[in-house]
Amino acid sequence: MLLVAWLQVSEGQANVGAVFKMNSKYIYAGSVVAESKCWSMLKGGLTVDESGPAELFFESKDTMVEIWVDSVSLQPFTQEEWNSHQEQSILKARKRTVRIRAVNSKGEPVPNATISVEQNKLGFPFGCAVENNILGNQAYINWFTKRFTVTTFANAMKWYSTERIRGQETYSEADAMLQLFKQYGIGVRGHNVLWDDPKYQPEWVKALSSKDLYDAVKQRVSSVVSRYKGQLLGWDVMNENLHRSFFESMLGPTASNMIYAMANANDPTTTLYMNEYNTIEKPTDLASTPARYLQKLRELQNIQGKIPLGIGLESHFNIPNIPYMRSALDTFAATGLPIWLTEVDVRASTNLQAMYFEQVLREGHAHPQVKGMVTWSGYNPAGCFAMCLTDGNFKNLPTGDVVDKLLREWGGLGGKTIGVTDTDGFFEASLFLGDYNLNVSHPLTNSEASYSIKLTTSDEPSPLVFRV
Numbered sequence: 001m002l003l004v005a006w007l008q009v010s011e012g013q014a015n016v017g018a019v020f021k022m023n024s025k026y027i028y029a030g031s032v033v034a035e036s037k038c039w040s041m042l043k044g045g046l047t048v049d050e051s052g053p054a055e056l057f058f059e060s061k062d063t064m065v066e067i068w069v070d071s072v073s074l075q076p077f078t079q080e081e082w083n084s085h086q087e088q089s090i091l092k093a094r095k096r097t098v099r100i101r102a103v104n105s106k107g108e109p110v111p112n113a114t115i116s117v118e119q120n121k122l123g124f125p126f127g128c129a130v131e132n133n134i135l136g137n138q139a140y141i142n143w144f145t146k147r148f149t150v151t152t153f154a155n156a157m158k159w160y161s162t163e164r165i166r167g168q169e170t171y172s173e174a175d176a177m178l179q180l181f182k183q184y185g186i187g188v189r190g191h192n193v194l195w196d197d198p199k200y201q202p203e204w205v206k207a208l209s210s211k212d213l214y215d216a217v218k219q220r221v222s223s224v225v226s227r228y229k230g231q232l233l234g235w236d237v238m239n240e241n242l243h244r245s246f247f248e249s250m251l252g253p254t255a256s257n258m259i260y261a262m263a264n265a266n267d268p269t270t271t272l273y274m275n276e277y278n279t280i281e282k283p284t285d286l287a288s289t290p291a292r293y294l295q296k297l298r299e300l301q302n303i304q305g306k307i308p309l310g311i312g313l314e315s316h317f318n319i320p321n322i323p324y325m326r327s328a329l330d331t332f333a334a335t336g337l338p339i340w341l342t343e344v345d346v347r348a349s350t351n352l353q354a355m356y357f358e359q360v361l362r363e364g365h366a367h368p369q370v371k372g373m374v375t376w377s378g379y380n381p382a383g384c385f386a387m388c389l390t391d392g393n394f395k396n397l398p399t400g401d402v403v404d405k406l407l408r409e410w411g412g413l414g415g416k417t418i419g420v421t422d423t424d425g426f427f428e429a430s431l432f433l434g435d436y437n438l439n440v441s442h443p444l445t446n447s448e449a450s451y452s453i454k455l456t457t458s459d460e461p462s463p464l465v466f467r468v
């Protein structure tokens with residue numbers, strides 16, 4: 001069920017949540033920062049798996065304000081309707097109808113020609129995080145590069161990895177990993193310039209005075225960002241700064257803004273992401289609701305000089321609330337900024353994990369403003385973070401099977417589309433964006449020709465004409 005409501009508070013601002021009470025259970029369906037003197041839209045949703053009366057509450061921790069609510073609407077939908085909406089959205093955002101024409105050497109249309117197309121590279125950026133244990137592990141490299149087009153290094157670029165001892169920067173690991181993925185044409189997200197969590201600073205950083213910390217930060221940002229300038233798909237700049245505030249506590253309330261500006265000065269064209277958890281995962285975490293996230297993002301948008309910004313949503317799920325996920329994505333999408341799901345995984349019992357994982361990936365892929373997805377499930381012999389995709393022999397686990405099933409659907413693991421041209425030499429197919437090999441053959445003349453084509457969202461000539 002999707003929920004839309006308009007809210008206003010009597011004074012100032014307040015974070016207001018929408019909660020359904022049903023059979024003495026409370027289900028959070030969304031939240032918004034409501035203001036006085038203007039109406040704010042709350043978008044949310046929930047999945048209901050039982051029937052009976054329910055009450056809807058709007059609540060705020062700020063007990064001083066009155067909450068006014070107007071135009072509450074609930075839109076129910078069936079699973080079929082949900083799937084059909086996903087398909088419509090995929091058709092528009094991820095696919096193209098391609099008209100192909102076969103002609104002979106004189107340029108005349110060739111009917112009855114066989115057209116065979118096979119995707120050899122997924123257009124939609126989809127990948128998985130990795131750790132340094134991929135270096136030198138050919139079985140892992142083979143498994144990975146057959147499937148994915150993007151990756152993130154879980155640790156190798158972090159400050160605690162590159163400067164464990166003050167003044168001794170070591171980039172050999174991150175460099176080697178970047179080199180490896182470049183060889184395979186796999187794009188890398190930069191993760192992360194700084195992490196706002198006090199726990200995850202290099203030990204020596206924890207002991208610095210504010211002034212020394214400022215100098216160390218300036219050195220860190222310029223060192224890592226300029227080193228990889230122009231080589232990354234984006235940078236997570238100040239990781240998790242809605243939940244943590246190590247740098248704000250030491251350098252003042254605008255520390256994050258200053259650090260984004262520093263990163264941008266060192267690499268002006270790379271998109272800089274706010275990377276945060278519990279944004280689409282969990283409506284109950286009020287520190288990082290879409291409304292809170294967008295408030296912080298607006299501060300970054302106000303930094304002089306227009307930094308290219310992106311929205312990084314970690315997507316660490318327990319039980320996903322897919323309607324809430326979609327409504328939150330819609331709220332983020334209204335900014336027009338690129339959205340990436342940056343660390344997708346699911347912490348659940350084995351029998352539910354794969355199912356939830358598939359639901360989340362399908363919903364992300366179907367949202368037109370989601371420009372890429374990376375799962376947080378890099379193989380580690382000592383245990384993966386919340387889930388692995390394979391065992392130690394790189395044989396798929398059920399979660400890895402989900403990845404392969406989706407790749408087969410989306411075209412990343414091959415799969416041929418074959419057809420025959422009509423009397424005017426035309427053949428039409430709806431294909432996912434990406435790189436394809438195309439063969440045209442004609443059995444009567446015994447002729448065959450092979451081509452490479454690239455389908456992107458941009459307008460391309462139609463029909464595509466191939467000689468056979």
Ligand SMILES: *[C@@H]1O[C@H](CO)[C@@H](O)[C@H](O)[C@H]1NC(C)=O
Nearest residue numbers: 110111112113420422423444
């Ligand atoms: C195309 O193939 C069909 C069926 O195989 C055949 O009936 C028809 O005559 C063919 N047309 C041409 C122009 O070759």
Ligand SMILES: *[C@@H]1O[C@H](CO)[C@@H](O)[C@H](O)[C@H]1NC(C)=O
Nearest residue numbers: 116117118416437438439450
């Ligand atoms: C095109 O033909 C070549 C050579 O026969 C074959 O290896 C390849 O798989 C074909 N590709 C497609 C898309 O059918």
